[in-house]
Amino acid sequence: MNAPPPTTPILSLRGIGKSYRLRGGLLARLRGRTPRLDALRDIDLEIRRGDIVGIVGESGSGKSTLGRIVVRLLEPTEGVLSFEGTALSEGTSRSLRAYRRRVQMIFQDSGSSLNPRKRIRRTLHEALRAAGVPRGRCNEEIAQLLRRTGLPEGILDRHPHALSGGQRQRVNIARALAMQPELLVADEPVSALDVSLQGQIINLLIGLAAESGLTLIFISHDLAVVRRICNRVIVMQSGVIVESGTPSEVMENPQHPYTRKLLDAVPKGLRESA
Amino acid sequence: MSAAAPAFLEVSDLRIGFPGRAGDVPVVHGVDFALSAGETLALVGESGSGKSLTALSLIDLLPGGARRLGGRIRIGENQLDTLSSNAIRKIRGGEIAMIFQDPLSALNPAFTVGRQLTDAIRSHHPLSRGAAAKRAEELLDLVGIPSPKARLHSFPHEMSGGQRQRVAIALALASGPKLLIADEPTTALDVTVQAQIMALLARLRQELGLAILLISHNLDLVAEICHRVAVMYAGRIVETNTVEEIFRRPQHPYTRMLLDCIPRLDDRPGPLATIPGEPPLFGKLPSGCPFRPRCPAAHERCLAMPPAFPQEAGQAACWLAA
Numbered sequence: 142m143n144a145p146p147p148t149t150p151i152l153s154l155r156g157i158g159k160s161y162r163l164r165g166g167l168l169a170r171l172r173g174r175t176p177r178l179d180a181l182r183d184i185d186l187e188i189r190r191g192d193i194v195g196i197v198g199e200s201g202s203g204k205s206t207l208g209r210i211v212v213r214l215l216e217p218t219e220g221v222l223s224f225e226g227t228a229l230s231e232g233t234s235r236s237l238r239a240y241r242r243r244v245q246m247i248f249q250d251s252g253s254s255l256n257p258r259k260r261i262r263r264t265l266h267e268a269l270r271a272a273g274v275p276r277g278r279c280n281e282e283i284a285q286l287l288r289r290t291g292l293p294e295g296i297l298d299r300h301p302h303a304l305s306g307g308q309r310q311r312v313n314i315a316r317a318l319a320m321q322p323e324l325l326v327a328d329e330p331v332s333a334l335d336v337s338l339q340g341q342i343i344n345l346l347i348g349l350a351a352e353s354g355l356t357l358i359f360i361s362h363d364l365a366v367v368r369r370i371c372n373r374v375i376v377m378q379s380g381v382i383v384e385s386g387t388p389s390e391v392m393e394n395p396q397h398p399y400t401r402k403l404l405d406a407v408p409k410g411l412r413e414s415a
Numbered sequence: 416m417s418a419a420a421p422a423f424l425e426v427s428d429l430r431i432g433f434p435g436r437a438g439d440v441p442v443v444h445g446v447d448f449a450l451s452a453g454e455t456l457a458l459v460g461e462s463g464s465g466k467s468l469t470a471l472s473l474i475d476l477l478p479g480g481a482r483r484l485g486g487r488i489r490i491g492e493n494q495l496d497t498l499s500s501n502a503i504r505k506i507r508g509g510e511i512a513m514i515f516q517d518p519l520s521a522l523n524p525a526f527t528v529g530r531q532l533t534d535a536i537r538s539h540h541p542l543s544r545g546a547a548a549k550r551a552e553e554l555l556d557l558v559g560i561p562s563p564k565a566r567l568h569s570f571p572h573e574m575s576g577g578q579r580q581r582v583a584i585a586l587a588l589a590s591g592p593k594l595l596i597a598d599e600p601t602t603a604l605d606v607t608v609q610a611q612i613m614a615l616l617a618r619l620r621q622e623l624g625l626a627i628l629l630i631s632h633n634l635d636l637v638a639e640i641c642h643r644v645a646v647m648y649a650g651r652i653v654e655t656n657t658v659e660e661i662f663r664r665p666q667h668p669y670t671r672m673l674l675d676c677i678p679r680l681d682d683r684p685g686p687l688a689t690i691p692g693e694p695p696l697f698g699k700l701p702s703g704c705p706f707r708p709r710c711p712a713a714h715e716r717c718l719a720m721p722p723a724f725p726q727e728a729g730q731a732a733c734w735l736a737a
C-alpha cells in the first residue's frame with residue numbers, strides 16, 4: 142500500500158520562546174539589568190489542517206502567550222513560526238496582513254473584545270469590509286453569519302451590553318468567521334459562561350470546524366471538555382510542553398505528574414456506582 | 416443535618432424586586448431555605464436566576480434599586496425584617512461574612528494585606544495593634560498562605576488570583592462569623608486553585624463550625640463539599656435535597672439537565688449535552704412553568720404554574736414530580 146503523500150502542517154512552531162521584560166526595581170534598572178520572565182521556552186509544535194488541538198495547563202503556564210504568538214498579537218523572542226511551510230518573518234508586512242486575516246482569535250472575556258459603542262450590525266459589517274467583501278454583499282453575508290452562529294436577527298441593532306454572555310461569544314465567533322479564517326485560536330472561550338451554555342458554544346465551534354475544515358486551537362482549564370472535542374492535547378507547565386498526545390493517551394495514561402495533578406483537580410461530582 | 420438544633424439561618428418566602436414603570440418587578444419570587452451550623456448548602460442555578468440577590472439580601476447589601484418585597488429572614492436569634500438597617504449592619508459585619516467571585520472587589524489595592532486584616536480585626540474586637548497583627552498572621556496561616564508573617568507586608572497585586580481569594584477569605588473570617596456566604600468563589604480561578612479553595616472551605620466549616628452558603632452554577636463542584644443543594648431557576652427554588660439524592664434521583668427536569676451538561680473526564684468524544692435556549696430575561700417570564708420553553712418534557716399541564724414544595728426533599732416544582 143502506498144503511504145499517503147506527506148502533508149505540510151498548516152502551522153509549525155520551532156523553538157519558540159517568549160520572555161517578558163519586567164519593570165523591576167530602581168536598583169536593577171540603574172544597573173542596566175531588567176529582570177525578564179520566560180513565559181515560553183523552546184516550544185516545538187506541528188498542527189495539521191483540520192486538527193482540534195487542546196492546550197491545557199495552570200494559570201500562568203503560558204497558554205495565552207502561545208495563542209497570541211500564533212495569531213501574531215505578540216512577537217516571539219526566539220524561534221520560527223511557519224504557516225503552510227513558509228516561515229513568517231516580521232519584515233514582510235503584506236504576507237503578515239494576509240496571515241492575520243487567515244488566523245483569528247476569540248477570547249474568554251466576550252464583552253471587552255467587542256466595541257461597547259458599536260451596534261452588532263456595524264461590528265460585523267466592518268469585519269466583512271476588512272475581509273474584502275463588497276459593500277453591496279454585506280447584508281447578505283451578515284444574515285449568513287447569524288445563521289451559522291445561531292443568533293437571532295434582533296440582536297443586530299443592539300449594543301454588546303444588551304446581549305447575554307452566550308450571545309456575545311457567538312458574535313465574537315461570527316466576527317472571526319467574517320474573515321474566513323483557516324485557523325481559529327479560542328482562548329478559554331467559555332470560562333465565563335454557565336456550564337449549561339458552555340456546551341452550546343463548544344458545539345458551535347466544533348460544528349464550524351467540521352463544516353468548513355477550520356483548524357482549531359482550543360485553550361482551556363477544563364480537561365473534560367478537551368477530552369471530548371479535541372484530537373490532540375498539549376499540557377503546559379511553566380512555559381514548556383510537558384506532555385502531548387491524543388486525549389485518551391494523555392488522560393487515561395498520564396505520564397507526567399503535573400498532568401495527573403490537573404486531572405485530580407477536576408471536580409468529579411457524585412456518580413451512580415452502577 | 417439533624418433536625419434537633421434549630422437552624423442558624425432561616426429564610427422564608429423571600430421576595431426581591433426592582434421598581435418598574437408599573438410597580439415593582441419581582442425577580443426573586445418566594446425563596447425558602449434553612450441552614451445549620453457546620454452545614455454547607457449550595458444554591459445552584461444559571462446566571463440571572465437570582466442567586467446573588469438572594470445572598471446579598473441576607474447581608475442587607477442589595478444593589479441600587481433592588482428591594483426586599485417581602486418574606487422573613489432569621490439569623491440566630493435575630494429576625495431581620497424587624498430590625499433597623501443599623502442593627503442589620505452590625506449582624507452583617509459580625510455574624511455573616513461574604514466572599515465574591517472577584518477577590519479584588521473585597522481588597523483595597525492601596526493597603527497591605529496586614530493593614531487590611533488588622534483594621535478588620537480591630538473593628539470587631541478590642542485588641543491592641545500588636546495583638547491584632549498576631550491574629551492577622553494566624554488567619555493567613557489558617558487559609559493556607561505560606562510564610563504568613565512576611566505576607567502581611569504584601570499588597571494584593573503582588574499575589575496570585577488564588578492567594579488573593581485566600582486573603583479575601585481571611586478578611587471575611589476576621590470578625591469571627593458564624594455564616595460564610597461564598598458567591599462563585601472560584602469562577603475566576605483555574606482548576607487546581609479551585610480544588611484548593613474548595614478544600615479550604617470544607618476545612619474551615621469543620622474546624623470553625625461555620626455554616627456555609629455556596630453559590631455556583633456547577634453541580635459537580637458543589638458536590639465536593641456540600642450537604643444539601645437548592646436548585647434555583649428564574650427566581651424560584653425548584654428542588655431541594657441532599658446532594659446524594661440530587662445526584663441519584665433528580666426530580667426536576669432542569670436539575671437533570673444541569674447534571675447532564677457537565678462534561679466528565681470519562682465521557683466519550685463527541686458534542687456536549689446542552690440545555691437549549693437561555694434562561695428568561697429579567698422580568699420576562701413565560702406563562703405557566705417558567706422552564707417550559709426549554710423543557711423537553713413540557714406538556715399541556717405546564718401552561719399552569721406547577722406547585723412549589725418549599726424545602727420538601729424529594730419534591731420539585733414540576734407537574735411530573737408533583
Ligand SMILES: Nc1ncnc2c1ncn2[C@@H]1O[C@H](COP(=O)(O)OP(=O)(O)OP(=O)(O)O)[C@@H](O)[C@H]1O
Nearest residue numbers: 161162178180199200201202203204205206207605
Ligand atoms: N505583558 C506581560 N508582561 C509580563 N509578564 C507577562 C505578561 N503577560 C503574561 N506574563 C506572564 O507570562 C506567564 C504566562 O502568562 P499567560 O497569560 O500566557 O498564562 P496562561 O497560561 O494563559 O494563564 P491563564 O490560565 O491564567 O490565562 C505568566 O507568568 C504571566 O504572569
Ligand SMILES: Nc1ncnc2c1ncn2[C@@H]1O[C@H](COP(=O)(O)OP(=O)(O)O)[C@@H](O)[C@H]1O
Nearest residue numbers: 442461462463464465466467468469478696697
Ligand atoms: N443591579 C441590578 N440592576 C438591575 N437588575 C439586576 C441587578 N442585579 C441583578 N439584576 C437582575 O436580577 C436577576 C437576578 O440576578 P442575580 O441575583 O445577580 O442572579 P445570579 O446571581 O443567579 O446570576 C437577573 O435577572 C438580573 O438581571
Ligand code: SF4
Nearest residue numbers: 704707710717733734
Ligand atoms: S412543569 Fe412541565 S415544563 Fe415545567 S419542568 Fe415540569 S414538565 Fe417541564
Ligand SMILES: [Mg+2]
Nearest residue numbers: 204205206328
Ligand atoms: Mg490565559
Ligand SMILES: [Mg+2]
Nearest residue numbers: 463466467598
Ligand atoms: Mg451571581
